[in-house]
Structure formats: C-alpha cells, structure tokens
Amino acid sequence: MLGRSSNETVGANRRTIRRRGFIKITGAASITAGVAGCFGGADDSALQLTATNEWQNNSDEIQQALYDAGLSEDIEIELISGGSKTDEMQNQYSQWLSSNQAKPDLLVFDSGWTLPFIVRGQILNLEGELPEDTLETIHDDYFEQSVNSTTGPDGKLHGVPLYPDFPTIQYRKDLVEEAGYDWGRHRTDPLSWERFSHELADVYEQSDVTYGYNWQAASEIQLACCVFNEFVSSWGGAYFGNPEENLYGPIGDRPVTVAEEPVFEALRMARTFIHGTDEPDTLDEFAGEITSDEAFQWGLSPSMQPFTDGNAVALRNWPYSININGADDVLGEDMGVMPMPYGVPEGEGEYPGTGGSIGALGGWNYCVNPNTNRLDECLEVLQVLTTEEFQRENFELVGHIPPNPDVLENADDVPVMGRYLDALSFAGEHTMARPATAVWSQQSDPVAQEVNAALMGDVGVEEAMSKLDSRLTELETSFSDS
Amino acid sequence: MSTEERSSTVTQTGTTPRYRVDLATLDWLERRSDTQFVYMMLLPVFALLGTMAIWPLIYTANISLHADSIATADPIGEFVGHRNYVDILTGEANLQRPFFSLSNPFTSAAPVTLIYTVSAVLVETVLGLSMALILNREFRGRRWVRVAMILPWTVPIVIQGMIFYLMFQPSIGFAVGPLNDLGVVSSTPLATSRDGLLIAIIADVWKQSAFMALLILAGLQSIDRSLYSVARVAGASRIQQFKTITFPLVLPALLVALLFRTIGALKVYGLVESTAGCNTVPTLSCLVINLWSANRYGSAAAVAFIIAAVIGILLVGYLVQLRKQETGGT
Numbered sequence: 001m002l003g004r005s006s007n008e009t010v011g012a013n014r015r016t017i018r019r020r021g022f023i024k025i026t027g028a029a030s031i032t033a034g035v036a037g038c039f040g041g042a043d044d045s046a047l048q049l050t051a052t053n054e055w056q057n058n059s060d061e062i063q064q065a066l067y068d069a070g071l072s073e074d075i076e077i078e079l080i081s082g083g084s085k086t087d088e089m090q091n092q093y094s095q096w097l098s099s100n101q102a103k104p105d106l107l108v109f110d111s112g113w114t115l116p117f118i119v120r121g122q123i124l125n126l127e128g129e130l131p132e133d134t135l136e137t138i139h140d141d142y143f144e145q146s147v148n149s150t151t152g153p154d155g156k157l158h159g160v161p162l163y164p165d166f167p168t169i170q171y172r173k174d175l176v177e178e179a180g181y182d183w184g185r186h187r188t189d190p191l192s193w194e195r196f197s198h199e200l201a202d203v204y205e206q207s208d209v210t211y212g213y214n215w216q217a218a219s220e221i222q223l224a225c226c227v228f229n230e231f232v233s234s235w236g237g238a239y240f241g242n243p244e245e246n247l248y249g250p251i252g253d254r255p256v257t258v259a260e261e262p263v264f265e266a267l268r269m270a271r272t273f274i275h276g277t278d279e280p281d282t283l284d285e286f287a288g289e290i291t292s293d294e295a296f297q298w299g300l301s302p303s304m305q306p307f308t309d310g311n312a313v314a315l316r317n318w319p320y321s322i323n324i325n326g327a328d329d330v331l332g333e334d335m336g337v338m339p340m341p342y343g344v345p346e347g348e349g350e351y352p353g354t355g356g357s358i359g360a361l362g363g364w365n366y367c368v369n370p371n372t373n374r375l376d377e378c379l380e381v382l383q384v385l386t387t388e389e390f391q392r393e394n395f396e397l398v399g400h401i402p403p404n405p406d407v408l409e410n411a412d413d414v415p416v417m418g419r420y421l422d423a424l425s426f427a428g429e430h431t432m433a434r435p436a437t438a439v440w441s442q443q444s445d446p447v448a449q450e451v452n453a454a455l456m457g458d459v460g461v462e463e464a465m466s467k468l469d470s471r472l473t474e475l476e477t478s479f480s481d482s
Numbered sequence: 483m484s485t486e487e488r489s490s491t492v493t494q495t496g497t498t499p500r501y502r503v504d505l506a507t508l509d510w511l512e513r514r515s516d517t518q519f520v521y522m523m524l525l526p527v528f529a530l531l532g533t534m535a536i537w538p539l540i541y542t543a544n545i546s547l548h549a550d551s552i553a554t555a556d557p558i559g560e561f562v563g564h565r566n567y568v569d570i571l572t573g574e575a576n577l578q579r580p581f582f583s584l585s586n587p588f589t590s591a592a593p594v595t596l597i598y599t600v601s602a603v604l605v606e607t608v609l610g611l612s613m614a615l616i617l618n619r620e621f622r623g624r625r626w627v628r629v630a631m632i633l634p635w636t637v638p639i640v641i642q643g644m645i646f647y648l649m650f651q652p653s654i655g656f657a658v659g660p661l662n663d664l665g666v667v668s669s670t671p672l673a674t675s676r677d678g679l680l681i682a683i684i685a686d687v688w689k690q691s692a693f694m695a696l697l698i699l700a701g702l703q704s705i706d707r708s709l710y711s712v713a714r715v716a717g718a719s720r721i722q723q724f725k726t727i728t729f730p731l732v733l734p735a736l737l738v739a740l741l742f743r744t745i746g747a748l749k750v751y752g753l754v755e756s757t758a759g760c761n762t763v764p765t766l767s768c769l770v771i772n773l774w775s776a777n778r779y780g781s782a783a784a785v786a787f788i789i790a791a792v793i794g795i796l797l798v799g800y801l802v803q804l805r806k807q808e809t810g811g812t
Contacts, residue, residue: 091775098557116777121555210653218673219761294652296673302651438553441776445578448761449589456673478576479552 046078047377048104050089052162052364054320054398055079055108061397066381069390075377086110087221090441097122097369105372106381111149111363112225114159115248116438118152124368126382127156129375134383142403145433150365153249158367160382163400165362166427167226168420169196170307170325171314172209173336179203186338187423190357193234193269194286196341201287203313211312212290213273214303217455222299224447225434226360227316231270233358233432234342236349237262239447239472240435244352247435252476258447259462259469262350266343267454267461274455281454281461296456316340318362319417319424323399326416337420339427346430353432361431363403401428439479446471546783557779566784575781578772579764588675591769598679598765599747602686606743609687610694611736615728617695618702635692643756646685647672650757678758685753690746694739701735702728734804741800745793 055062059079067073082104083089090113096104097117109117117123127135138147138157143164150159176183181199183191191199197213204212216222232238238257240246246254257263268283274295276288295303300317307315308325315321326335339357346356366385368378384390391402395411401424402408408425412418434440446468454464514522546566549559569575573582582592613631617624637645649657650671661667671677705728713723751767754760760768766789773782 087775094557094777098555116552119553218759220759292652293670296670297651302653306653438777442576442578442778445761445772449579452673452761456670458674474576 046076047106047374047381048078048080049106049366049381050082050104050108051079052108053084054400056081058397062394065390065393065397066384069384069387069393071380071384075380077381080104082107086112093117093122097371100371102369102371102373105369105374105378107367107369108162109150109159109365109367111146111161111164111361111365112434112436113441114150114365114367115152115436116441117367118150118158119438122370123158124370124372124375125152125156125158126160126368129368129379130157130160130382134386137386137404141406143405143428143431145361145431146363146365146403148248149361149363149433149436150367159365160367160385161403162364162366162385163394164403164428164431165318165320165364165401166359166424166431167230167316167318168322168337168339168359168423168427169314169316169341170322171336171338172203172207172307172310172312172331172334174334175207175209175313176203176336179206183336183338187420188339188426190339190426191341193341193343197273197287197290200313201290204290207313209306209311209313211292211306213314213316214298214307214312215291215295215316216298216300216303217270217274217291217295217452218297218299219448219452220299221444221448223451224444226362228266228270228447228451229360229432229434230340230358231266231343232258232263233349233354234340234344234356235262235266235269236344236351236355237266238351238354242351243354243432243435247433249437251437251439251479254476256469256472256476257351258472259465260350262343262354263465264461267451267465269343270455271457271461275457279457281457296452319401320399322420322424323416326419333419337423339423339430357427357430358432359427359430361433363401405429439475442475442479443472446475542783543787545779546787548780550778550780552777557777559780562780566780567788570781570784570788577769577781577785578776579769581769581785588679589764591764591766594675594679594764595748595750595766598683598686598750598763599744602683602690602747603740603743605683605687606691606694607736607740609691610698610739611732613691613695614698614702614732617699631695632692634689635696637689639752640756642685642689643753646681646688646757650677650681672758673762675758675762675764678754678762682750682754682757682763685757686747686750690743694743697739697742698732698735701732704735705731734808737800737804741797744796744800748789748793748796 051059051062056079062079063077066077071077083092089108089110093107093109096107107123109123114123130138135157138160142161146161146164147157150157150161152158171183173184176199179199179202181203183199200213216227229239233243237260238246241255241257265283268281269286271279272282272286272288273291274289274293275282277284277286278288282288300321304315304317304321304325306312307317308321308330310331315325322335322337325331326333326337340359342356342358344355349355366382368375368382372378386404388402388404388407391404391407392411392414394400395402395408395417396414399417402411405425405428408421408428412421417424435443450459450464450468450471453459454461459467511519511522545558547561547563549562549566551557551559566575570577570581573580575581577591580586580590583590584593587593587597617628617631621627634642649655650667652658652670658667658669658671661671662669667677667680668674671681709727710723713727718726749767750765751760751771754763754765754768757763760772766785770782770786770789773779773785
C-alpha cells in the first residue's frame with residue numbers, strides 16, 4: 001500500500017508539473033502566434049490591382065509607366081495575382097465580390113466574362129464617376145467591341161478596356177515567297193478560306209516543314225469562344241442568330257442557330273483541313289490535309305511550338321505570340337502576319353455583321369470593386385490607362401494592343417509589333433465578340449465537346465450540331481426559368 | 483516594486499493581482515480528473531474542427547438545398563429543399579454532361595468515374611499485392627527495389643499528370659506511335675474520351691500501386707512467421723500457405739488499402755485535368771468544379787454531396803467487412 005501511495009504521489013507530482021508546463025507552453029505559443037498575426041497582416045497602404053501575367057512579369061516597369069503617364073507619385077500600387085488562368089481568376093473574383101471585400105481595389109477582367117459580373121451588379125458603374133471627357137474618349141474612340149464587352153445591358157460603362165485581343169494568321173513569309181506567292185498584299189485584303197487552303201497546301205508541299213496550318217481543335221474553351229466562332233462567323237453563321245442583337249442576350253428569348261447551313265459548312269471546311277476531301281462531311285473545292293490530326297489535342301501552346309521552331313507554314317494565334325515569334329532570335333522578319341481568311345464575302349452572311357474576315361475578340365478590362373475604400377485613386381488609375389503615353393508604353397513593354405485604334409496606328413516605331421500594324425489594325429476592326437452572357441460559361445463546354453467530336457469524325461456534322469442545338473436550347477430555357 | 487508597495491497597490495485599488503488569478507486557475511485545473519483535463523485540452527481541437535470542417539460541411543449542405551442563381555448579386559438562390567438532388571438523379575438537372583448514362587459510358591460523369599475507380603483500384607490491388615509479396619521476401623538489393631517501387635508515389639499529382647501528358651502528345655510523346663501501331667490507342671489519344679480514360683487509369687496505377695504495396699506489406703510483416711514453419715512441417719504447398727495463412731491475415735490491411743484507394747479514385751480530379759482534361763474525361767469531381775465555375779453553387783454542392791454519400795456508403799461497407807474480419811465473421 002505504501003509503495004502504491006508513493007507511486008501515486010510521484011505520478012501526481014509528475015502530472016502536476018506536466019499540466020503547469022503544458023499550460024505555460026501553450027499560453028506562450030498562443031501569445032507568440034497572436035503577436036505574429038498582428039505583424040503578419042496584409043499591407044493596406046497600397047492600392048491593390050489584380051494583374052495579367054504579362055503585367056506581373058514586368059511589375060516594376062508597368063508601375064513606372066503608370067507614374068510616367070501621370071499617376072500621382074503618392075499612390076502606391078501593388079500588383080497581385082487573381083489566378084494564373086482565366087477561369088481561376090473568374091472563380092476567385094466570384095468569391096471576393098460575393099463576400100463584399102474591399103480589396104483588391106481594381107480588378108482586371110477577361111472580356112469574355114466581364115458581363116456576368118456586370119449583370120450580377122458586382123462591378124461599379126463608371127458613368128458619373130469618370131470625367132465626361134474620359135467617358136467620351138472610351139465611348140467614341142476605343143475599339144467598339146472592347147467597349148461593348150464592358151458595357152451593361154443598360155448601356156452603362158462598367159470598365160475601361162486595357163487591351164483588345166484578336167487573332168491573326170502568322171506565316172513563314174520566306175516559304176510562301178519561295179513557293180511563288182505574296183501574302184503581304186493580304187495584310188488588309190484578306191484571302192478566302194478556299195484560296196488560302198490551296199495556296200497553303202502548295203507551299204506546304206514545296207517546303208520541308210512537318211506542319212501546314214496549325215490551329216486549336218482540342219475540346220477546350222478556346223475552340224468554343226474563338227476558333228469555331230471565327231469559322232462560323234466568317235461563313236455567315238452564328239450561335240444565337242443576329243449577333244448585333246443577340247450576342248449578349250436576351251437569354252431564353254433568342255434563337256439557337258447552330259443547326260444551320262453556314263455552321264455545317266464551317267465545320268465541313270474545318271474537317272477538310274484535317275481529313276482531306278475523301279472523308280465524309282468534307283468540301284471537295286477545298287485543299288485538304290493541311291492541318292495535322294494532332295490539332296485534336298492542340299491548345300494554344302502545343303499548336304504554336306512547331307511554328308516557333310520554324311516547322312510549320314502558318315499558325316492561328318493571338319498577338320502575344322507575334323511578339324514571341326517575330327523576335328529577331330526566332331523567325332524575325334521571315335514571319336508575316338495577315339488577317340483571318342473569310343468563308344463568304346463580308347456582308348453576305350446569313351446574319352448582320354457576319355461574313356468576311358472575322359477574328360474572335362479577346363482582351364481584358366479594368367473594373368472597380370464597388371466595395372473599395374479608395375474610389376478616387378482607382379478612378380485616377382483608370383484615367384491614366386486611357387492616356388496615349390501609357391498605351392504606347394504598354395504596347396512596347398508587353399505587347400498589349402492599345403484599345404484606342406488611333407494610338408495603334410501611330411505605333412509603327414515599336415519593335416516587332418510595329419512591323420505588323422496594318423494587319424493588326426485591320427484585324428481589330430473585324431472582330432466578333434463571344435456570346436459572353438451569364439450562361440455562356442455553361443454553354444462553352446457543350447460547344448467545345450460537340451464541335452471536337454464532329455471534327456474528329458465521331459459523329460456526323462449535322463448530327464453533332466443538332467445535338468448541340470438541343471443542349472444550348474435546354475441551357476437557355478433552364479436559365480430563363482431560374 | 484517591494485512587497486510592501488505591492489500590498490499597498492492591492493489595498494488602494496481593491497483588486498487581486500493578476501498572477502494570483504493565474505495560480506488559482508492552475509490550481510483549479512489540477513483538481514480536475516484526468517478525463518476532464520483531457521477533454522478540456524481537446525476543446526480547442528474540437529473548436530478548430532468545428533470551424534474548419536463541420537461548419538463548412540453544414541454550410542455546403544445548406545447551399546445544396548438552394549437553387550442556382552447565376553444572374554443576381556446573391557450567389558445563392560431560393561430554398562428548394564431536395565429538388566437539386568432529385569433533378570440530378572432523375573436527369574432533369576441541366577448539367578454540362580449527362581450525369582449517368584450507360585449509353586455514353588465514356589462521356590457521362592458517373593460511368594466514367596465508376597470505370598476509372600473499378601479498373602484502377604482492381605489493377606492496383608493485384609499489382610500492390612504482388613509487389614508486397616516480393617518485397618516481403620529476403621533477397622539481395624531489396625532496399626533498392628523498395629525505393630524504386632515507392633518512387634512514383636512521391637511524385638506530385640501535377641508532375642505525374644504532366645509526365646503522362648507529354649508521353650501521349652503525338653509529336654513528342656514516345657508512347658503514341660507503338661501503342662497506336664498495336665491498336666491500343668488512337669493517334670491522338672488525349673483527345674478521345676476512351677483513350678484519355680485509359681491513360682488516366684494507367685497513370686493512377688503507375689503511382690498508387692506503390693501505396694497499396696506499402697500498406698499490404700505492413701500487413702504481411704505483422705504475420706507470425708512460425709505459422710509458415712508449422713504449415714511447412716504439415717506439408718502445405720506455397721499456394722495452400724497463401725490461401726490459409728497469408729491471404730486471411732493480410733486481408734484487414736488489404737481492405738484498408740482498398741478503402742483509401744477507392745475513396746481517392748472516386749474523388750479524382752487533378753490527374754484527369756492535367757492529362758486529358760475534364761472535357762475529354764469528365765469525372766464527377768470535374769462536374770462539381772465546372773458547375774462551381776459557372777456559379778451554379780446549388781447544383782455543385784448537391785453533386786458533391788452525392789459523391790460524399792457514395793463514399794460514405796462504401797466506407798460503412800468496408801467498416802462492416804473489417805469488423806467481420808476482426809470478430810472472425812461473427
């Protein structure tokens with residue numbers, strides 16, 4: 001018994017020491033963590049802007065360019081990431097803005113999904129906030145489609161375009177000229193797809209490169225928003241009827257027009273490019289097998305790599321790649337740029353605004369977080385973005401196309417990009433915005449899936465488009481019912 | 483400060499010095515029983531668990547009972563009860579892909595996930611068991627073989643996805659040509675749902691078989707070696723030893739490994755997204771992410787809870803089986 005009592009006492013003492021020690025240690029740890037928390041908080045003294053990857057990679061230069069263009073030196077800028085990919089940014093913004101956070105103060109929005117945020121009332125209406133002359137400049141002088149992408153259904157401006165983005169055809173000028181063609185004269189006078197296919201097939205045959213015409217046919221959003229949108233628009237078709245009226249709605253009350261002849265023709269042409277003319281659902285009058293079937297797996301980078309390596313005749317891509325491929329240590333002056341070819345001549349499409357050379361409109365806009373506590377500073381940044389000085393500098397630094405065409409036209413002394421101004425200006429005036437309604441993020445997947453399946457030949461063209469018609473119609477209906 | 487000064491301060495202000503309160507608290511703590519003390523110490527953990535796990539779960543469950551709201555500032559629509567669940571399970575909900583369609587097993591979310599889970603876990607189990615049986619034997623260089631087998635398991639999911647993505651890129655991947663010649667995959671395997679699913683399964687097997695092997699090996703090494711000596715003396719063949727000793731005794735570890743892998747496979751997202759992409763191989767988790775990205779929070783939460791329910795049912799099944807094993811089937 002004695003021994004047991006003794007043991008219990010020892011145990012109790014040991015326990016007492018452990019408990020006291022434990023409480024002290026955890027107390028100290030809590031205080032340390034608390035103090036660390038106080039010192040580790042975010043710095044709110046700077047005006048926070050989310051930024052594109054190009055801006056983040058050139059953060060110091062961009063900030064200096066803003067100050068040089070007139071931004072008050074006492075406004076400290078902090079560029080932050082909203083996500084590395086566009087869909088990540090979209091999700092992140094949803095969370096930030098739904099929780100009414102005051103930060104970030106300014107947000108850069110993809111023109112493809114600015115509108116859903118405007119519709120949900122999550123972006124500040126800039127009418128009445130920006131000075132009249134700034135608003136006039138944006139409304140009257142900027143690329144119209146860029147302004148439309150940041151204008152709400154009420155006609156009010158909710159963002160300032162940072163840069164528009166539109167694709168062009170980049171090509172190996174040396175190979176084309178060696179084969180006896182001059183595509184330089186098509187910089188402002190586009191080729192038809194039919195002639196393009198024949199001439200490219202000839203160049204391809206005469207050269208020793210592995211790839212002909214590279215474009216993106218993977219089942220990704222890129223196919224839905226842009227590549228297929230361009231094919232369809234240039235053939236005079238549309239996803240939702242008249243683009244001038246229905247591009248941004250009304251959802252549920254607009255026709256779905258993908259099961260129509262211009263869309264079928266566009267798909268048949270694209271299939272011809274890949275499969276040649278012997279396969280079903282192809283067009284005999286076109287030259288075929290100019291695009292590798294690897295295109296089924298190609299997004300932007302995989303399709304571009306062979307061209308950058310000098311191993312392809314032509315490439316469809318956005319202007320950022322012109323800056324890369326046209327650099328002196330890549331293709332340099334051996335690279336040519338021209339607008340997208342057309343399916344039917346301009347004005348002869350089934351719907352207004354369709355037909356002719358058409359590139360899908362991309363680009364980014366800066367919008368103000370309505371919960372910001374630093375509205376005046378945000379508005380000052382937006383005004384600086386509209387200055388010619390800043391837009392030129394931004395074009396030269398990172399290749400962002402000035403949203404004001406006048407600035408673009410006067411930037412021919414800018415290295416690399418300056419060589420292709422006429423083609424870029426023409427392409428900028430011939431763009432088609434994507435149908436970026438609130439339901440588009442739901443609709444772009446079915447478009448990519450069905451078009452990709454039809455391109456591969458898993459289903460017939462008409463069958464695929466009929467299925468797509470049903471899926472888009474269902475989404476339109478379910479959205480308008482909700 | 484002297485003792486007198488301190489006493490004077492106490493008298494003047496009429497308050498108890500702080501350190502006396504602390505001591506009283508410590509004394510009070512010491513008078514608690516062990517059980518009470520343990521629970522008190524666990525309280526912060528429970529609070530953390532409640533805040534970080536239980537509350538978000540309840541919150542998400544609540545969202546799943548509300549309609550999608552795409553075009554208003556309020557991301558959550560009106561309360562609709564279990565309608566989201568009914569709509570999803572009856573095919574009424576307009577999801578981006580059919581949720582369950584046996585006629586489209588490679589392009590519908592539920593069949594794709596089911597095929598992926600069953601195939602990957604089955605192959606991983608067989609391979610994992612084989613690897614564990616080999617590693618359980620004494621042979622020269624066993625340590626090196628163990629390292630080689632475990633190496634794939636240490637590779638992060640994104641890197642694993644990138645490895646297989648590059649392997650199956652036609653212009654650069656070395657696997658496309660020979661496999662295409664053999665008729666196993668098409669010339670653009672990452673663009674077709676059937677091939678993409680196959681590649682995702684192979685990638686999963688490449689990585690996770692080692693994980694299965696490790697868990698099964700732990701079970702194998704806990705088996706009493708004397709049982710084999712007795713069996714040998716009794717004249718049992720190797721197959722008989724495996725059937726009567728190894729397999730029954732390793733089964734609990736095998737079931738635990740199966741449980742982990744099945745749950746992991748049912749939730750697969752990162753691997754699929756980084757190889758063929760969610761548009762080509764649409765798993766259930768892809769569906770949740772896509773719905774969430776499209777601001778359809780109600781539907782996304784409902785699909786997530788359906789996945790959780792399936793995992794829960796499996797979990798109960800495994801636990802019942804484990805309990806049977808432990809109690810000898812009674």
